[in-house]
Amino acid sequence: MSYKWNYQPPTHEQTEAAKELSKELGLSPILCKLLLERGINSATEAKRFFRPQLHELHDPFLMNDMDIAVERLNAAMGKKERIMVYGDYDVDGTTAVALVYKFLQQFYSNIDYYIPDRYNEGYGVSVKGVDYAYETGVKLIIVLDCGIKAVDEIAYAKEKGIDFIICDHHVPDDILPPAVAILNAKREDSTYPYPHLSGCGVGFKFMQAFAQNNGIEFNQLTPLLDLVAVSIASDIVPIMGENRVLTYHGLKQLNSNPSVGLKAIIDVCGLAEKDITVSDIVFKIGPRINASGRIQNGKEAVDLLIEKDFSIALEKSNQINQYNETRKDLDKSMTEEANHIVDQLEGLADRRSIVLFNENWHKGVIGIVASRLTEIYYRPAVVLTRTDDMATGSARSVSGFDVYKAIEYCRDLLENFGGHTYAAGLSMKADNVPEFTRRFEKFVSEHILPDQTSAIINIDAVLDFRDITPKFFADLKKFNPFGPDNHKPIFCTYHVYDYGTSKVVGREQEHIKLELVDNKSNNVMNGIAFGQSSQARYIKTKRSFDICYTIEENTHKQGEVQLQIEDIKPSE
DSSP states (O other): OOOEEEEOOOOHHHHHHHHHHHHHHTOOHHHHHHHHHTTOOSHHHHHHHHSOOGGGSOOGGGSTTHHHHHHHHHHHHHTTOEEEEEEOSSHHHHHHHHHHHHHHHTTOOSEEEEOOOTTTTOSSOOHHHHHHHHHTTEEEEEEESOOTTOHHHHHHHHHTTOEEEEEOOSOOOSSOOOOSEEEOTTSTTOOOSOOOOOHHHHHHHHHHHHHHHTTOOGGGTGGGHHHHHHHHHHTTOOOSHHHHHHHHHHHHHHHHSOOHHHHHHHHHHTOTTSOOOHHHIIIIIHHHHHHHHHHSOTHHHHHHHTOOOHHHHHHHHHHHHHHHHHHHHHHHHHHHHHHHHHHHOTTGGGOSOEEEEOTTSOGGGHHHHHHHHHHHHOSOEEEEEEETTEEEEEEEOOTTOOHHHHHHTTGGGEEEEEEOSSEEEEEEEGGGHHHHHHHHHHHHHHHOOGGGSSOEEEEOEEOOGGGOOHHHHHHHHTTOSOBTTBOOOOEEEEEEEEOSOOEEESTTSOEEEEEEEESSOOOOEEEEETTOGGGHHHHTTTOOEEEEEEEEEOSSSTTOEEEEEEEEEEOO
């Protein structure tokens, strides 16, 4: 992989502003520049950023319809109506259902939960789900992480005497469903100060409002924050503003006192002794919860997340881990197939997007394959499979490009679609795939910027090794939790040399374990370069090279700093 490094040296004004803030905070000017880039301009704002407080969460009643939603829930409980908590089969949906169900169950017993089957019902509110609710005497459905486009299905439920409260975070259409209340900060008329909540985050706000209205102490909600953190990290929503507060405290909960179900997953992932971060959720916890909805049924994930007995939770967790192994095998074989097809595509070099349709692919893994293709080819990708006479699929995007808008441009060809900037789902008649491919490509090629289609590493600052002191690293850690809008900083150091002890490691000798020095200090820095063993020969020539990297804690030696090398280039 050949990366282009993008580094913009700070202007004189930026340098001066960083120095000023540095005096105020006692932080390195380099880190102060990063704060300024995040819109943090004063010591007060920095304090709030480094130590987010739960009392900074917005008043949930600022969200449109929240008062109506709480009123309807109170009425249902007062009349002893049967309530169903309904949600999508992915991580965000299943954590949201688990959160609302767990919380309400403490105060009310006539309550059930439902996750639609990915294969028989597809995404969102299904007629089958509504029929099941009707047959079991449900009068109120709280739907989470979907529902904003279910106009017909909710109208059908209304005819059957079932009310809906929608808690969603996907972009609404012009026509909203006939629900009693619609909690969605992306509504055109939204008055809520923060638009980027996850689906589970909206569910949490609803429960916060319900608690407030019924005199329930906020501290009864805090045990649920581990679920919110898992949803925010997995759904790739921005980790600034309210989401930062929720993730910060959710990670605290996850590390100190996770729920029984999440503890079982943590054990199965081998994270029990580790300080869990956002990337552990993204790469280990989230995929396992997701695997249940991809391979079997998302209901199993909720069963696990609400489980109270640890030994049963462990059993369920091991089962879900098996699904994840199956998912990995499918993912690997489908990605290989997809790569083979892409290689055969005519005029690939001129295309700005990739659309693949294979009737036999497994529906549960197409989103992952789309992600892989965007990583390999740096283009928005749509991967479709066949369900009956429909082509259904997932779209993923490259950094900075809104794939939802590209799909919306083709809406007259689609039966259904939904999502956000970087990920979306869609379905269409199989006959429409060629025209969709053409039109999607047209939109992407007209709107994508040149630097969005190549592998670019954005570098935040240039460091010498002497800059990386224990204090610098301790202050850098305060920027956690990292995620969209608060990415982990990438640094660069020019003219470094092998200390003479670097070596190739890994089962297939694919990684390099590095010991490096630069020409500014005597500090020997440890580093690891995953999958970059092809550079080992150059490193051993004793010539200088440039590196860009993130700064991590060595998991085997606590307190010791390790550079995770993103890329290596010979020095010019």
